[in-house]
Amino acid sequence: MTKRFGSTVALHEASIRIEAGQTHALVGRNGAGKSTLVSILTGLQPPDEGEVRFDGEPAPRLADRDAWRQRVACVYQKSTIIPELTVAENLFLNRHGRGRGGLISWRTVHSRARELLDTWSVDVDVRTPAKELGVEQRQFVEIARALSFGARFIILDEPTAQLDAAAITRLFARIGDLQRQGVTFLFISHHLQEIYEICDTVTVFRDARHILTAAVDELPRAELVAAMTGEAAAEAGGRRRGPAADAADVLEVDDASLPGVYENVSFRVRAGEIVGLAGAASSGRIEIAETVVGLRAAERGTVEIAGSRPRPGSVPAALRAGAGFVPQDRHHQGLVPEMSIADNGTLTIPERLGPGGFIDGRRRDDLAAAMIEKLAIKTPGPELPVSGLSGGNQQKVVMARALAGDPELLVLINPTAGVDVRSKEFLLGKVEEVADAGAGVLIASDELDDLRLCDRVLVVFQGRVVAETTSGWHDHQLVAAMEGVDLDA
Secondary structure, three states: OEEEEOOEEEEOOOOOOOOOOOEEEEEOOOOOOHHHHHHHHOOOOOOOEOOOEEOOEEOOOOOOHHHHHOOOEEEOOOOOOOOOOEHHHHHOOOOOOOOHHHOOOHHHHHHHHHHHHHHOOOOOOOOOEHHHOOHHHHHHHHHHHHHHOOOOEEEEEOOOOOOOHHHHHHHHHHHHHHHHOOOEEEEEOOOHHHHHHHOOEEEEEEOOEEEEEEEHHHOOHHHHHHHHHOOOOOOOOOOOOOOOOOOOEEEEEEEEEEOOOEEEEEEEEEOOOEEEEEOOOOOOHHHHHHHHOOOOOOOEEEEEEOOEOOOOOOHHHHHHHOEEEEOOOHHHHHOOOOOEHHHHHOOOOHHHOOHHHOOOHHHHHHHHHHHHHHHOOOOOOOOOEHHHOOHHHHHHHHHHHHHHOOOOEEEEEOOOOOOOHHHHHHHHHHHHHHHHOOOEEEEEEOOHHHHOOOOEEEEEEOOEEEEEEEOOOOHHHHHHHHOOOOOOO
16 A cells, blocks of 8 residues: 655555454554554545455445444544543444434443443443543443444554553453454554564554564564664663762652552652652552652652752642653643644743743744754654654653753653654653753653663552662563562562
8 A cells, every 4th residue: 555645655555464363563663654554444544556455355435434344443542432421322422223202212222332341341330431431441442332333353553552561461361352252453552572472463664664574473572673663673781870979869759648649758869860660550650750740749748859849739830940741641741732843842931932921933943943953853843733743753842841941850751652662762862861961860650661771760569669679670570569579479
């Protein structure tokens, strides 16, 4: 298939063949053509050249949406569930059926919904408002909805990006169960370890082209990375030199507690030091990091940034004290999608954009241009809406804004979630540069590649710091501590 958007070639003679009953991985850097392929496979747009076939038969006309739904469905990283509707209403949206007098029989809708969820072993109350569901539950509901149309080919787009380790394990078990019932999956992920855990076959796209398709168990990890990047996998680097012996503390958290979330948390981050907060999503690590930057307020204890104690629960106060922040979810917390790259990148530094609260457009664009160059953001210019960027470049804009105020403390939550291998390496390299320049860094993540960068890693389990390890740890040791497992027991 070939697909062009003006002068941009989004796919060039790209092919993929997915066998029935497989879990087939699709990987590639941002801009490789994955999203364009998905839009073609789901009938959202036609290819300029080439064709799509299901079970040997040509794909339906684009206008025949029901026919497409019977063949393929996509569960996107950004949920399509409507929060204000119940689970049952989401499952049968626009196909409730009508009873006497043309009225909807909700008893019938709820009964059909329970039967559907029972069929696919999804344990959710059909009367629950969708906004009360967790990410994992929403995904299972979306999969069940897709299967209810008759589709047996499901595309999963970054399904684990917002899940903790336990939820990922449950998702993979469910994928295995559905596979045994005849469901085929196309699994799109930036986490290569997941490819080796769950997938039978992997296809690599790079620069809008098909590069290779191979059986997962026959493809070494180094060769997979090389296919994605066009380069041989780099050797692991040496240990960081770390902070100076006399480096001052830029973050002091003393006996901080938020009952029901975390208790009696104390730690320090020195200038030039990178400290990790490791743990599952429900461990409290995210909430601790959010407390540092003012998204939450501890009920007890103190947070001191660069020698001052900002008002608890105030993000502006934390920023004024010297913090920069990359939040957990760039879609909901990190970006204003229809605003430009320039506006998004300078939101936290209005005082630099002009006097008296007025914005000097030229000054703003000059600052943005410098950010674009520094963070290697791929864009035709600072005026482009940030929604027009790939995921990796969107994350770079969030990072640019965090660095715009020259912070003494940089706090990052899951900084490489949902970005490709090259963008991940670039972002982590930038974090190391920031620390080498003298800022302290706090990284809250359960992604091991994020944590390898750290001089120290604090493990948070059930709201408490239960272990501390210096760089050079082994994966199994850290994962065991994050999951509360004692390897010596």
